[in-house]
Amino acid sequence: MSRVGVLALGPAGVGKTTFCNSIITHMQSIGRRAHLVNLDPAAEATEYEFTIDIRDLISLQDVMEEMDLGPNGALIYCFEFLLNNLDWLDEEIGDFNDEYLIFDCPGQIELYTHVPVLPTIVRHLQQQLNFNLCATYLLEAPFVIDRSKFFSGALSAMSAMILLELPHINILSKVDLIKNEVSRKELKKFLNPDPLLLNAADDKETNPKFARLNRAIAHLVDDFGMVQFLPLDCNKESDSVANILSYIDDVTQWSESQEPKEPKDEAEIDDDE
Template structure:
């Protein structure tokens, strides 16, 4: 039995749901079974219906109407309600013992950067339900090639990595939106960048009183090894396949598969060969 899943994280609008759909399509195309688990109480299903949907437990619009909360307060209430009713989640995913689960998470990154809501859910999945999980953190390529935005994005990804305590992959989404030869060359620099070179470029354009702070942030990013990204074009199967191979490596998906018995016809053929010899 193997219980394997991937958490798809990142700011709102970064392309998480699109990536989830592309990942599910690719996994099914290679003969594996996978399911979407929606953890966003404000989401609507797209190409695929959700196999497990938090809205079946508590929809955001009901919370906002009955509790008179705004969107962010309502979302936090929904997650706290989920944590108090984890038996519902256990029942919903209990039938998927040997299948790959894709957890589509909300875009409100405070849920996994400085509020311990999603970390508590991850702890339940890994310790109580024996899931092998991987976290993917998406940032938009057009956003990241701005040097100052690069560091702010990496810091948010680092915060999620530290709180969740899971194997972690950084992904640059929407790389197809980066146009022009100059911009594409710039993009390649950010897939595996040297943060010390980037901070020098930032310091040239920033107030000298921020230079020490910039250097300290750079050193922190470098120490945590948060400077490698996988490029994602959700409409390109090879791009999605490459990311899945990384996810499989860190979750040890292949090692968790039970060995299969050889087909009977093959055994009979082998016996016939042995008799001939």
């Protein structure tokens, strides 16, 4: 039976850890189990303890102190060390066969845009550990509905989709922070965006010398036709988080991998009632 893993990706501060905790809370409420795997050597546990923690192998703080490196250089060192010690990850994951593993990843997107760290880990999880994986890519809703910033967010999401080559779900986090009624109506345009219309609407406010670049980016995003978003409001766990989990279940084929259950006989049904 293949395993299921969910990667929580996105820039720093978008709410990846909050999202991971919300998924686990919801799964527990419906009688399913999940475990949190921390792949950020600088992260501290919040609501739930990490079942598997990269800091048991190497921590960012130790590397910065011992190697006299800055945070970004130390992060690259940590992941190069992990790639040279993937047998540690294999041993840590070894006992978890039939449960969700949720991988909380660091926010430095250069780990999959400039250096092939996460793509290498993804291939290892798929080929060596038989994982069905799904990538969730989070962007902040207040950031994205600023049209001048939408395309940078869309390009970063596309970059992750192309480089990781995984089933991919884009998520707009922190929608609860958008209080203004006009902005909330505007948000709907970004859940299933038409990049060409968004670019046309933004032309009046953009420096004309960037117009051709913006149009080229809009056409690129439109040609791929894959940049859509699901809203995430962690204050409304029962609807938005449940909806996102249903998408994850679909793309990872979680239901198909479950063992069939014997139907209850009439006596058992009467007892349940």
